[in-house]
Amino acid sequence: MIASALKRAKALPLSGKVGLALxxxxxxVALFGPMLAPYPIGAFVAYDVFDGQSAAHWLxxxxxxxxxxxxxLSGARYTVGLAAAAALLASSTGTALALTAAVGGAKVDExxxxxxxxxxxIPSKIFSLVLVAAFGSSxxxxxxxxxxxxxxxxxxxxxxxxxxxxQMDYVQVAKVRGEGRFHIAIAEILPNMIHxxxxxxxxxxxxxxxxxxxxxxxxLGVQPPDADLGSxxxxxxxxxxxxxxxxxxxxxxxxTLTVGVNLLIDALPGQGKGR
Amino acid sequence: xxxxxxxSGMKAALILIGKRFASSLLTLLMVSVTIFxxxxxxxxxxxQEALGQSATADQVAALRHEMGLDxxxxxRYVSWLTGMVxxxxxxxxxxxxxxxxxxxxxxxxSLLLAALTALVAIPVALAIGIGSAMNRGGRIDRAxxxxxxxxxxxxxxxxxxxxxxxxxxxxxxxxxxxxxxxDMDWSDYLRGVAMPILTxxxxxxxxxxxxxxxxVIDQMDRPYVEMAVLKGVAxxxxxxxxxxxxxxxPIVNAMALSLSYLLGGAVxxxxxxxxxxxxxxxxxxxxxxxxxxLQACAMIFCxxxxxxxLIADVTAIxxxxxxxxx
Numbered sequence: 001m002i003a004s005a006l007k008r009a010k011a012l013p014l015s016g017k018v019g020l021a022l023x024x025x026x027x028x029v030a031l032f033g034p035m036l037a038p039y040p041i042g043a044f045v046a047y048d049v050f051d052g053q054s055a056a057h058w059l060x061x062x063x064x065x066x067x068x069x070x071x072x073l074s075g076a077r078y079t080v081g082l083a084a085a086a087a088l089l090a091s092s093t094g095t096a097l098a099l100t101a102a103v104g105g106a107k108v109d110e111x112x113x114x115x116x117x118x119x120x121x122i123p124s125k126i127f128s129l130v131l132v133a134a135f136g137s138s139x140x141x142x143x144x145x146x147x148x149x150x151x152x153x154x155x156x157x158x159x160x161x162x163x164x165x166x167q168m169d170y171v172q173v174a175k176v177r178g179e180g181r182f183h184i185a186i187a188e189i190l191p192n193m194i195h196x197x198x199x200x201x202x203x204x205x206x207x208x209x210x211x212x213x214x215x216x217x218x219x220l221g222v223q224p225p226d227a228d229l230g231s232x233x234x235x236x237x238x239x240x241x242x243x244x245x246x247x248x249x250x251x252x253x254x255x256t257l258t259v260g261v262n263l264l265i266d267a268l269p270g271q272g273k274g275r
Numbered sequence: 276x277x278x279x280x281x282x283s284g285m286k287a288a289l290i291l292i293g294k295r296f297a298s299s300l301l302t303l304l305m306v307s308v309t310i311f312x313x314x315x316x317x318x319x320x321x322x323q324e325a326l327g328q329s330a331t332a333d334q335v336a337a338l339r340h341e342m343g344l345d346x347x348x349x350x351r352y353v354s355w356l357t358g359m360v361x362x363x364x365x366x367x368x369x370x371x372x373x374x375x376x377x378x379x380x381x382x383x384x385s386l387l388l389a390a391l392t393a394l395v396a397i398p399v400a401l402a403i404g405i406g407s408a409m410n411r412g413g414r415i416d417r418a419x420x421x422x423x424x425x426x427x428x429x430x431x432x433x434x435x436x437x438x439x440x441x442x443x444x445x446x447x448x449x450x451x452x453x454x455x456x457x458d459m460d461w462s463d464y465l466r467g468v469a470m471p472i473l474t475x476x477x478x479x480x481x482x483x484x485x486x487x488x489x490x491v492i493d494q495m496d497r498p499y500v501e502m503a504v505l506k507g508v509a510x511x512x513x514x515x516x517x518x519x520x521x522x523x524x525p526i527v528n529a530m531a532l533s534l535s536y537l538l539g540g541a542v543x544x545x546x547x548x549x550x551x552x553x554x555x556x557x558x559x560x561x562x563x564x565x566x567x568x569l570q571a572c573a574m575i576f577c578x579x580x581x582x583x584x585l586i587a588d589v590t591a592i593x594x595x596x597x598x599x600x601x
Binding site: 117118119121123124125126129130131132133134206210214217218219220230233237240241242247248251252255258261262263266 | 302305306309310313314316420421424425427428429430431432433436437439440444535538539540542543546547557558560561562564566569570572573576577580581584
């Protein structure tokens with residue numbers, strides 16, 4: 001299995017390899033980052049605030065004199081973890097609803113699709129702002145809010161795929177054979193839409209990373225003492241005038257993560273979007 | 276004969292547009308219900324929150340009555356909606372001013388920012404999109420593909436930060452805070468908003484260019500283009516005379532979709548540059564939990580979004596020659 005994965009990775013174009021490397025790197029950081037951190041997260045270790053790059057502090061120090069690299073390594077865990085969990089929740093909910101709509105007939109499909117169309121016409125940042133104002137922004141709520149915001153987008157794509165597949169002969173055969181709706185949805189339709197759904201999962205992940213770090217940047221996302229990469233940009237914003245590394249490093253970290261996922265998705269075979 | 280059929284084509288198009296318009300209105304109505312319900316789910320009571328913990332039950336009840344919170348939800352919804360439609364969406368709790376007044380000072384700033392961004396972004400995006408479509412598969416096309424693909428995934432605050440570092444910290448050309456007031460002249464205003472516009476453009480252009488390229492390439496694969504190329508029409512002429520008339524609807528669609536992205540992007544950009552627009556007002560409303568203001572802002576953004584979608588669909592209908600004239 002590892003061999004076939006390696007083979008596939010080799011077949012990717014250069015941009016895809018770069019994307020894959022970035023994704024693997026950030027997954028590694030999210031899993032092991034806090035262990036590799038040279039200093040404790042909240043410790044004041046530098047004498048100067050907004051220090052530049054040095055041997056003791058690879059990414060300088062932040063507005064309180066804390067080590068930026070250590071904070072970044074632990075912030076990445078929040079960003080990647082929250083976004084991955086939210087994207088997974090959004091994709092599985094959206095797909096489950098889409099399958100229900102596809103096998104449930106017009107009575108289920110019509111109202112559900114109508115409702116999702118309505119939710120899609122609320123811009124996602126605006127929608128999440130309203131949700132944050134109403135419910136607050138603890139970590140669990142942020143996860144739910146981000147997931148809920150992106151369910152309609154996944155639903156729309158999954159439904160289009162599922163409705164097409166439901167017309168296929170082999171699905172008709174299964175129906176005639178007397179299989180139940182649940183079996184048809186899970187065993188006949190779902191396995192055949194898994195590839196485009198994986199690509200969509202990657203896109204949702206990128207959207208959610210941008211949404212959550214945007215919220216944190218506004219001070220409405222992850223709350224102190226926890227900090228994701230967006231919070232790191234926010235708390236160091238006073239260093240903007242000096243061009244501090246403390247503000248640039250987390251922003252670049254987010255960008256490399258999202259760009260990496262985007263490059264990887266674009267390079268996957270069968271993603272003929274740009275062609 | 277031709278006149279009659281073109282008239283009936285016009286009529287069919289008008290009916291379609293009318294239906295599309297009605298469905299937009301219906302969606303907007305449902306959106307207003309959704310936003311109202313979410314705003315009502317607010318844990319805790321607004322009156323209780325306003326008065327604090329020490330308030331007696333009677334005081335809270337009196338304020339609840341004064342704010343109309345003791346009426347049933349559907350009555351409050353209807354009165355809020357009629358207020359929105361007639362231009363009186365209630366009282367801002369924090370500013371202690373009518374919401375309409377607060378918004379009317381901010382909305383023109385946001386519209387101006389959006390208009391200027393569109394003015395810069397659309398020509399640039401068209402050039403990039405059409406250029407890379409003509410160079411399909413070539414080196415320029417692949418390079419532009421990677422660049423735009425990366426730009427759509429970059430957070431707005433990184434673009435804004437880099438812009439500030441380059442133009443106001445290193446080069447000292449532009450102020451890092453966007454000011455907008457009525458006593459500024461145009462050149463000061465433009466200097467002030469140059470960086471917010473630049474930031475928004477970078478992100479919107481990338482998206483627009485990708486969609487434009489896709490729309491043009493979709494047409495390039497059609498037989499009529501092959502025909503034009505084979506009979507020796509110059510490439511530029513093929514694009515302008517043959518492809519563009521057919522690609523215009525998807526392109527306008529792409530423009531509208533990308534511009535709708537401005538609505539969300541503005542939230543970050545207005546905040547980072549301190550631009551006194553509607554999006555930063557909405558962020559303030561969230562921070563201070565000023566629900567009447569927040570609801571009104573959200574409705575304005577949703578309306579703007581639906582109008583953009585409507586424009587996209589109406590262009591598609593009008594550009595369809597089967598409907599326009601037969």
